Amino acid sequence: MNNEVSVSITTGDNPKDAVIKGINNLGGISKFIEKDETVFIKINLTSITGFPSNVNFNTVIEVIKLCKTAGAKKVYIGSFPSENLSIKDVSDELGLKEFLEYYGGELVFLDNSNRLKMSNEEKLKLQKDSFKEVEAQDFIIQYPKIILNIDKFICLNQVNVHPLFNIHLSLLNLFSCIPFKFRKIFAKENAEKDYIITDQYKKNLISRIFDIYDIKKPNLVINDLFYFMEGAGPFIYKDSKINPTKYTVCGNEAIATDYITLKILGINPKKNFLISHWIEKNIGILDLEKINLLGENLEDINLTFKQCKKRIEDIYVQKFNIKKGQICSGCFLQSYYLLNFLKTFLLKDLNYLPQCSYLFGANPLEPDSPNNIILYGDCAIKTTEKREFRTIEKEGRDIKTLFLKKAIMEKKNKRILEIPGCPPNLQDTLNRFLKYFKKNNLPTLNFYMKKLNKTKKTVDFDES
Amino acid sequence: MSLNKIFKENWLKILDFNAKIKEKKDFDKSQIKVRIPITPLEIDLSLLYKLVSHIYPDFVNDKQNVLDIIISNDQKKIEKSYLHLTYKNGNHYQVKKIDQNNEFLKDQDLNNLGEIFNKFQNNLREKEGITISGIRIYTEKAIDKINSLTSNINIVDLKTYLINLCHTFYNLINKNMLYIYPEPSFMTFLKHLVKFLNFIDSSKIFISIYELFPEFNSGILFTQENLHFLVLIKKSTSNNKKNEKSIKDRSKINIKLLDLEGIDYDFNTINQKTFLKKLLKKFKIKSIYHFNFQQFLYYLNDLIESDIPFEQGRFSFLLQKLLYAYKSYEINWYSYPRPIIYNFFIKFFSRLVGYNVNLKKLSYWAIPELIINVQNSILGLLNKIIIIITDFKSIKIDKSKKQESLKETLSNAYLIITFNGKLKNIQLLNKSDVISENQNNSLKNIRNETSSRFGYISSVISIDKSLIKLIIQNFLLNQHRFNPFSNLITLRKFRNPRYFNLYPNRKILQNLRIRTLLPILIDKFEF
Numbered sequence: 001m002n003n004e005v006s007v008s009i010t011t012g013d014n015p016k017d018a019v020i021k022g023i024n025n026l027g028g029i030s031k032f033i034e035k036d037e038t039v040f041i042k043i044n045l046t047s048i049t050g051f052p053s054n055v056n057f058n059t060v061i062e063v064i065k066l067c068k069t070a071g072a073k074k075v076y077i078g079s080f081p082s083e084n085l086s087i088k089d090v091s092d093e094l095g096l097k098e099f100l101e102y103y104g105g106e107l108v109f110l111d112n113s114n115r116l117k118m119s120n121e122e123k124l125k126l127q128k129d130s131f132k133e134v135e136a137q138d139f140i141i142q143y144p145k146i147i148l149n150i151d152k153f154i155c156l157n158q159v160n161v162h163p164l165f166n167i168h169l170s171l172l173n174l175f176s177c178i179p180f181k182f183r184k185i186f187a188k189e190n191a192e193k194d195y196i197i198t199d200q201y202k203k204n205l206i207s208r209i210f211d212i213y214d215i216k217k218p219n220l221v222i223n224d225l226f227y228f229m230e231g232a233g234p235f236i237y238k239d240s241k242i243n244p245t246k247y248t249v250c251g252n253e254a255i256a257t258d259y260i261t262l263k264i265l266g267i268n269p270k271k272n273f274l275i276s277h278w279i280e281k282n283i284g285i286l287d288l289e290k291i292n293l294l295g296e297n298l299e300d301i302n303l304t305f306k307q308c309k310k311r312i313e314d315i316y317v318q319k320f321n322i323k324k325g326q327i328c329s330g331c332f333l334q335s336y337y338l339l340n341f342l343k344t345f346l347l348k349d350l351n352y353l354p355q356c357s358y359l360f361g362a363n364p365l366e367p368d369s370p371n372n373i374i375l376y377g378d379c380a381i382k383t384t385e386k387r388e389f390r391t392i393e394k395e396g397r398d399i400k401t402l403f404l405k406k407a408i409m410e411k412k413n414k415r416i417l418e419i420p421g422c423p424p425n426l427q428d429t430l431n432r433f434l435k436y437f438k439k440n441n442l443p444t445l446n447f448y449m450k451k452l453n454k455t456k457k458t459v460d461f462d463e464s
Numbered sequence: 465m466s467l468n469k470i471f472k473e474n475w476l477k478i479l480d481f482n483a484k485i486k487e488k489k490d491f492d493k494s495q496i497k498v499r500i501p502i503t504p505l506e507i508d509l510s511l512l513y514k515l516v517s518h519i520y521p522d523f524v525n526d527k528q529n530v531l532d533i534i535i536s537n538d539q540k541k542i543e544k545s546y547l548h549l550t551y552k553n554g555n556h557y558q559v560k561k562i563d564q565n566n567e568f569l570k571d572q573d574l575n576n577l578g579e580i581f582n583k584f585q586n587n588l589r590e591k592e593g594i595t596i597s598g599i600r601i602y603t604e605k606a607i608d609k610i611n612s613l614t615s616n617i618n619i620v621d622l623k624t625y626l627i628n629l630c631h632t633f634y635n636l637i638n639k640n641m642l643y644i645y646p647e648p649s650f651m652t653f654l655k656h657l658v659k660f661l662n663f664i665d666s667s668k669i670f671i672s673i674y675e676l677f678p679e680f681n682s683g684i685l686f687t688q689e690n691l692h693f694l695v696l697i698k699k700s701t702s703n704n705k706k707n708e709k710s711i712k713d714r715s716k717i718n719i720k721l722l723d724l725e726g727i728d729y730d731f732n733t734i735n736q737k738t739f740l741k742k743l744l745k746k747f748k749i750k751s752i753y754h755f756n757f758q759q760f761l762y763y764l765n766d767l768i769e770s771d772i773p774f775e776q777g778r779f780s781f782l783l784q785k786l787l788y789a790y791k792s793y794e795i796n797w798y799s800y801p802r803p804i805i806y807n808f809f810i811k812f813f814s815r816l817v818g819y820n821v822n823l824k825k826l827s828y829w830a831i832p833e834l835i836i837n838v839q840n841s842i843l844g845l846l847n848k849i850i851i852i853i854t855d856f857k858s859i860k861i862d863k864s865k866k867q868e869s870l871k872e873t874l875s876n877a878y879l880i881i882t883f884n885g886k887l888k889n890i891q892l893l894n895k896s897d898v899i900s901e902n903q904n905n906s907l908k909n910i911r912n913e914t915s916s917r918f919g920y921i922s923s924v925i926s927i928d929k930s931l932i933k934l935i936i937q938n939f940l941l942n943q944h945r946f947n948p949f950s951n952l953i954t955l956r957k958f959r960n961p962r963y964f965n966l967y968p969n970r971k972i973l974q975n976l977r978i979r980t981l982l983p984i985l986i987d988k989f990e991f
Binding site (some may be wrong): 008014048049050051052053054056057058061089092094095098100102103227229235237238239240241242274344345347351352440442443446447451 | 738847911967969
């Protein structure tokens with residue numbers, strides 16, 4: 001195979017045509033897959049919602065068919081979903097296992113969530129058999145053996161907007177080759193003082209993304225932006241929409257494919273956190289400006305789209321006064337999803353709630369009132385421990401006068417909802433909301449949580 | 465080429481009556497019956513006059529005089545033209561045959577009618593000294609279609625007529641046989657609707673909807689200042705089994721429109737309940753509903769002014785209005801017998817056992833948002849689903865073989881496409897598109913097979929006609945009956961795959977609990 005880095009930009013009447021053209025421009029599928037080889041297609045499988053949070057299955061079917069025509073012995077398809085979801089949950093909800101089987105593929109339950117009824121020893125054995133421990137910097141990551149041992153690795157990425165990285169690139173898609181718990185970035189107990197100022201969270205996250213990318217690089221990368229999601233982003237469909245750009249970008253190298261994808265979308269790749277990090281660390285290895293471009297002329301493409309909101313304060317949630325402190329990307333990302341969830345799904349519940357002050361980040365601004373203060377994240381909790389609103393003054397009988405006289409006394413303010421975590425987990429946050437504001441004030445949230453909490457029971461298999 | 469005798473006679477009677485009104489400036493109280501033009505529905509002339517006065521200016525045109533032009537099928541020659549003199553309220557009172565110059569049509573695009581209209585307008589102003597407010601252009605084929613629709617209008621039953629009407633209308637729109645300028649909003653709405661339904665013959669849609677309705681015998685009273693009329697609607701099954709094969713073929717529908725001015729009730733002084741009760745007894749109907757006609761027209765106007773397919777915001781607005789009207793019982797609408805859900809003791813006891821079903825607090829503002837959010841989250845922004853309507857009563861089969869029997873029981877199948885949260889298209893599928901001769905026709909197989917033909921199908925839903933009928937009967941038509949067991953049985957049928965089945969199974973829709981849902985549907989406070 002020629003070592004030249006090639007990227008093809010194609011368009012078509014439908015995603016299927018665009019992807020076929022793209023692969024043909026790169027030399028055809030037989031250039032990537034040889035007879036009797038095994039193939040793993042890494043897709044977006046984030047949640048139980050519909051497209052475009054997950055991959056476009058029309059494109060998946062087409063890629064499976066192409067692999068089969070090239071003589072692939074076995075075509076596996078898989079990914080790890082978001083937190084608190086197992087692959088079985090997503091597969092059952094979308095009917096994926098049977099669907100992919102029908103088209104000649106096999107959905108891989110990377111988390112073994114399809115095999116629940118077994119003893120703990122069996123579970124541990126299965127886990128050892130399924131994952132290989134890989135050291136990445138100072139962290140041990142469990143990487144699925146099936147991907148490591150595969151002959152050919154294809155990354156099929158649905159391109160959407162992303163609140164932190166602007167665009168959901170194939171590098172982010174590849175990041176979900178590992179279980180969510182290994183994707184989570186934790187601040188060390190004795191984190192450096194400038195953890196927030198230097199946005200160490202994001203730095204660690206980017207490093208982790210590249211660590212995963214380095215473990216197994218894909219042979220073929222398909223960035224499917226035929227239907228590109230713009231606006232608020234995945235899970236927040238109310239404020240998002242599909243922009244049918246009709247473009248697909250295929251390449252034999254992930255960084256180069258992402259680089260061209262950003263250019264198509266009118267974003268300077270060097271300003272993208274992921275690409276700029278890569279350029280910083282890998283000068284001279286791949287000259288991104290010398291990519292062999294095939295298909296449509298890049299200069300002729302002029303796409304515009306609506307990006308995610310960059311400031312949490314710009315997300316308007318009824319009854320929520322947002323008081324920001326110094327934040328890192330972790331709290332930004334989780335707050336983004338939380339506030340958008342509240343404003344999208346809990347329209348009715350927000351009418352029942354009292355005015356709240358939502359404090360997040362280190363040293364947040366003062367709340368408007370001492371009532372109903374939400375302290376989101378460890379930083380907000382720790383840095384406000386000695387604030388005035390933590391205590392309230394109340395008139396009562398003074399113990400010093402043996403309860404004979406009244407006096408103004410200081411009491412702990414109980415109208416505070418603390419949500420710990422660095423950053424906090426969304427499902428845990430919503431459960432705390434339910435407990436604090438009571439179920440009868442949050443009927444819609446109660447309805448959703450009854451369903452969401454049920455899925456959690458099937459999740460923790462790989463943590464056993 | 466002209467309209468048939470039956471139509472003409474009826475039309476001339478209407479013109480004659482309307483012309484007399486112009487002279488007398490008052491209604492003729494004699495109850496002369498005519499048919500509503502191109503329908504078999506009989507109506508008092510005075511009521512027809514009043515209805516046109518209320519509906520025409522808002523929905524068609526609020527200016528005088530219209531020109532009707534019949535053109536050749538190749539759309540190059542004017543065959544005939546008639547000038548209809550109308551009042552401002554839209555009632556036609558005179559028709560004149562006039563000659564028009566063929567040159568006006570030469571090299572004209574009938575999709576751009578503005579220019580043609582101006583030519584006719586100028587010509588009429590010069591020759592007749594009359595200004596027209598619009599033109600209606602019919603091809604000869606359109607007249608043929610209207611003639612064949614109305615030729616046996618005296619003897620045809622209403623159901624057959626309505627099927628023919630839908631079919632004729634579909635042809636007029638689909639085959640460009642009728643042009644109106646300025647195009648009334650209802651015409652634009654219907655054109656878009658036909659396109660949205662992927663040019664499914666509207667008679668097929670009518671039959672599908674008609675079959676879903678159980679038998680009923682109801683009246684709807686519409687009132688407004690100076691206008692009180694009653695619409696009696698009855699769907700029944702004939703007992704004559706000799707010539708007809710199935711119950712489906714024996715069912716018929718009757719609609720009557722009555723002007724209440726002729727009936728001896730003083731509507732303003734009488735108590736609503738007593739009044740409705742009297743009408744119920746007089747016309748031997750099972751239930752009667754009372755609506756304000758103007759509000760009904762406002763809603764209709766909102767509906768037809770909407771773009772098709774509806775944007776999510778528009779859908780939410782229309783549903784909010786509908787739910788608000790529904791919750792405003794005894795304010796915006798009345799019925800007799802009273803819906804059982806508004807009975808104090810029913811509300812009290814249901815509250816006592818933990819079910820708050822006070823419909824006065826129906827969450828009209830939050831329900832549309834909830835529907836949109838659930839739809840968006842489950843279906844996503846680009847989605848295709850297949851809905852299969854089955855009819856188990858049509859065949860005798862083994863209860864346990866639901867899946868296999870889809871081949872025999874499938875009545876209709878629709879492919880529904882949504883894009884960016886709004887319905888983009890509905891396609892009527894052929895049986896062969898859905899059912900495979902060789903394979904097991906489980907919903908799973910249907911989903912996999914159809915995905916290769918129509919693109920990724922996210923869900924396949926099958927629902928039996930009998931279940932839809934039961935829902936309409938128990939939750940819409942029989943709201944006044946206390947029948948908790950029947951309602952529960954109907955709801956439980958959703959768990960029986962024979963009546964309702966969904967693939968893949970959605971956890972969020974499974975085991976929906978009324979107790980969890982009610983606090984979302986009913987408000988804590990009155991907003």
